[in-house]
Amino acid sequence: MSQVDYNPFSGPDFEDPAAAHKRLRDACPVHRFTGGGFEFISLTKHDDVLGALKNIETFSSLWGQGPHRKPAIALFNDPPEHTRFRRLINTSFTPRAAMALEPMIVALVDELVEDMVAGPARDADLHDALAMPLPVIVIARMLGVPEEMRDTFKEWSDSQLQGMNGTDPAREKRAREALAEYMLAEAEKRRVIARAGGEMPRDIISDIVAASLDDERPITDAEMLSLLTQILVGGNETTTSLITNLLWRLLGDRSLWEQIVADPSLVDVAVEESLRFDPPVLGLYRTTTCPVTMSGTDIAPEEKVHVLYASANRDPDVWEHPDEFRLDRDLNRLRQHLSFGFGTHVCPGAALARTEARAALHKLISTVPSLRLAGDPERIETFLLWGKRTFPVTW
Numbered sequence: 195m196s197q198v199d200y201n202p203f204s205g206p207d208f209e210d211p212a213a214a215h216k217r218l219r220d221a222c223p224v225h226r227f228t229g230g231g232f233e234f235i236s237l238t239k240h241d242d243v244l245g246a247l248k249n250i251e252t253f254s255s256l257w258g259q260g261p262h263r264k265p266a267i268a269l270f271n272d273p274p275e276h277t278r279f280r281r282l283i284n285t286s287f288t289p290r291a292a293m294a295l296e297p298m299i300v301a302l303v304d305e306l307v308e309d310m311v312a313g314p315a316r317d318a319d320l321h322d323a324l325a326m327p328l329p330v331i332v333i334a335r336m337l338g339v340p341e342e343m344r345d346t347f348k349e350w351s352d353s354q355l356q357g358m359n360g361t362d363p364a365r366e367k368r369a370r371e372a373l374a375e376y377m378l379a380e381a382e383k384r385r386v387i388a389r390a391g392g393e394m395p396r397d398i399i400s401d402i403v404a405a406s407l408d409d410e411r412p413i414t415d416a417e418m419l420s421l422l423t424q425i426l427v428g429g430n431e432t433t434t435s436l437i438t439n440l441l442w443r444l445l446g447d448r449s450l451w452e453q454i455v456a457d458p459s460l461v462d463v464a465v466e467e468s469l470r471f472d473p474p475v476l477g478l479y480r481t482t483t484c485p486v487t488m489s490g491t492d493i494a495p496e497e498k499v500h501v502l503y504a505s506a507n508r509d510p511d512v513w514e515h516p517d518e519f520r521l522d523r524d525l526n527r528l529r530q531h532l533s534f535g536f537g538t539h540v541c542p543g544a545a546l547a548r549t550e551a552r553a554a555l556h557k558l559i560s561t562v563p564s565l566r567l568a569g570d571p572e573r574i575e576t577f578l579l580w581g582k583r584t585f586p587v588t589w
């Protein structure tokens with residue numbers, strides 16, 4: 195199975211996942227990695243990735259989304275448990291809910307970009323000025339977290355991600371405890387209001403509390419926290435990465451940027467092509483429940499399997515000129531990329547992330563059409579994810 199060298203944790207495969215995925219697709223589409231305490235299979239062909247996402251009986255979510263086995267809880271589950279928790283968050287994430295948030299998002303983008311360009315300096319870190327704060331503030335508002343707690347909130351979110359890497363367990367533990375204390379107190383406040391027949395504030399915590407009050411089984415504190423943490427972690431750095439990845443490609447090839455400045459109707463295609471080309475989540479894990487064969491290779495039960503959306507999105511069997519970033523692709527066809535997953539666990543925040551990225555790009559092309567990169571952005575550290583943690587620009 196594994197004649198091809200591949201190490202997603204460091205070196206060239208960490209720096210350039212697309213090149214590594216291409217090597218695997220061509221020579222070893224079902225690859226076994228062993229090293230650094232990990233052992234897992236990687237799926238790289240589009241049909242295998244989609245097949246695994248559809249076949250949830252064989253490719254189970256019971257042991258978590260990462261390379262280590264973790265116990266099931268809330269959305270990290272298979273149906274029917276998963277369905278129950280998904281229902282609790284669904285009302286907060288309808289396309290209508292995302293549309294209703296659009297004016298707030300556009301106003302926030304205006305504010306952040308105007309702040310960035312105010313003053314005599316004609317350079318900034320666009321990650322710090324726009325790409326990072328935008329989703330953090332949006333999610334904080336959706337959760338009903340007050341503005342003055344924004345920095346604490348960002349620290350919680352970041353250290354949760356660090357936790358996936360296991361690099362600073364003490365920081366992760368502190369952040370988890372602070373988050374737990376705050377969120378559970380907020381949920382309890384809302385339960386008290388609901389039981390007294392009062393009106394809860396309009397936010398995601400209230401939506402979950404309201405939906406769970408009708409449930410036969412009350413939601414536990416641990417389940418509530420898992421849901422809220424997944425929304426927090428799932429929505430923050432991913433959307434930041436979408437914005438930095440998108441600008442990285444557009445500013446990296448001036449002709450693409452100039453096309454969009456001249457024709458803003460290309461913004462939607464640009465956002466979607468960025469999602470296909472540079473998925474903020476490269477792939478997540480499933481665990482096999484029975485023997486299965488993918489691309490002619492047998493996989494045993496109980497294997498951790500890395501389902502690489504990023505590789506599926508560049509499979510030449512499915513995409514024409516997959517390694518070219520193009521603005522002339524058909525938008526409906528483009529939306530078939532797998533960057534938000536597929537099926538049971540498909541990302542509920544997709545419409546929201548797209549709205550934020552579109553608003554950011556519209557504002558930048560109209561306010562700073564002379565925007566350019568002022569150095570090489572640095573890659574974020576988590577091997578599962580693909581995005582930038584710095585983004586120096588000038589205009």
Ligand code: HEM
Nearest residue numbers: 269424425428429432433436474533534535539541543547
């Ligand atoms: C560009 C931005 C985003 C990307 C690339 C992304 C990617 C993904 C992917 C690939 C999954 C599927 C997980 C799986 O198959 O196991 C997922 C699920 C999820 N995402 Fe997103 N996401 C983004 C934005 C958001 C936002 C803005 C939110 C919320 C505010 C969010 C919340 C979630 C949640 C709660 C799940 C779990 C769904 C379930 O298991 O049923 N995501 N996301």
